[in-house]
Amino acid sequence: MRRRWLGGLVLVIALLAAVTVPVVVQGRRVVGQAQAQRFPDAPAAGTCLLDAGPAGQTRPQSLPLDGLIFGSCDGPIRGQVVGVLDAPQELVGSRRDPCFRAAATAAGLQYVGRRPTLPEAPRTDNVSWAPFLGFTITRIEPGEQARRGGQRWIACLATPHAGGVYTGRLDGVYTAERSLPAAFATCWAAQTGGSAGAVSGVDLDSTATLLPCDAPHGAELLAVARVGDRSLTSREEMRAGCAAMAAAMLRMSDPTAGGQLSVVLDPVSSDGASRPTDPWTLNCFVVATGDRQLTDSVVGWGERPLPLAG
Structure with a gap:
């Protein structure tokens, strides 16, 4: 009977050791409270x-x-x-x-x-104008x-689009708050000349050699029109829409700035249209007249003297 009692005692001691030994083996107790890790907040809008x-x-x-x-x-x-x-x-x-x-x-x-x-952009059921972004x-x-x-x-x-480092802000550029930074504008070499004021180097169907808009350049793309049915809109109506869009984007009562700029409508002719009722895309841009060159974007320029060289 005593042997059974001793055997039971040995079994209890063994079970207690099995429970308590892992706690000892795991190391010292750590006193304290767990804290959540803090992560950086999202950058604020406007920064x-x-x-x-x-x-x-x-x-x-x-x-x-x-x-x-x-x-x-x-x-x-x-x-x-x-x-x-x-x-x-x-x-x-x-x-x-x-x-x-x-x-x-x-x-x-x-x-x-x-x-x-733009809120001021001309718009009909068949034609919609929007800035080139x-x-x-x-x-x-x-x-x-x-x-x-x-x-x-x-x-x-x-x-x-071109990436890199620049100066200026994008917010409010299509309002009276500020003008468009040159880094967000699209410019290339072009000029007007001759007695008829013909424009050279402006066909956007071909690949244009883009220039930084804060360097001397001749032309700046302003807006793009989308026409649902080209048979319902005349070229004259589109020219008038281009002029209205230029005035709104430049914030000028006279988008030619007294003849220093020429407002140009450039239809996309390589769009694969085969029917008179096909859709149509047209570009609207300004060109410095004569031998002048622009040295900045004119979007939002207002009535200040134009940024011209030459």
């Missing part, structure tokens, strides 16, 4: 990207926040945050991307259907650890 590190040399559709430096837009910048959204996953890179819409709205445009345009969108996302921690925001960064 600008100052430095992107090695990523600044590429044009990705999205960048992680890690390593990016944001700050004031007063000096050289790489892009501007135009909105912060709740992680939309669809339509990345599309003009229906919520980030693209945020940029267009911040710039002062209003949506008519799916197309952002020179920005592209990059999505700034939380870093990998922040995503694992549950962060799901998207910061919308608007940058010029």
Whole structure:
């Protein structure tokens, strides 16, 4: 009987050892409270990207926040945050991307259907005018650890098509608030001359040699018209629409600035149309007359003396 009692005691001691020994083997107790890790907040709308590190040399559709430096837009910048959204996953890179819409709205445009345009833009059931937009969108996302921690925001960064460093702000450029930074404009060599004021080097059907808009150039693209049925609209109506669009975009009562500029309508002739009722696309731009050259974008320039050389 005593042997059974001793055997039972040995079994109990063994079981207690099996329970308590792992606790000892795991090491010392740590006294304290667990704290959640803090991650950087999304960059605020209206701030600008100052430095992107090695990523600044590429044009990705999205960048992680890690390593990016944001700050004031007063000096050289790489892009501007135009909105912060709740992680939309669809339509990345599309003009229906919520980030693209945020940029267009911040710039002062209003949506008519799916197309952002000026409130003053001429419009009929058959013709719609809209500014030619020179920005592209990059999505700034939380870093990998922040995503694992549950962060799901998207910061919308608007940058010029050509990338690089520039000065100026995009917000409000299609209102009276400010003029368009040259980095967001589209310019090329062209000039008018001769007794008839003929324009040379302006056919946008062919590949144009683009120039920086803050360097001497002859022409600047302003707007694009889309015509639903070309048989319902005359060339004269389209010229009048181009002139009205130029006046609204330059914020000038006279878009020729007293003859220093010429407003040019350039129909796209290589669009593959075969029927008189086919759609049509037309470009509207301005050219410095004579031997003059523009040295900045004239979008939003107003009634100030034009930025001319020569």
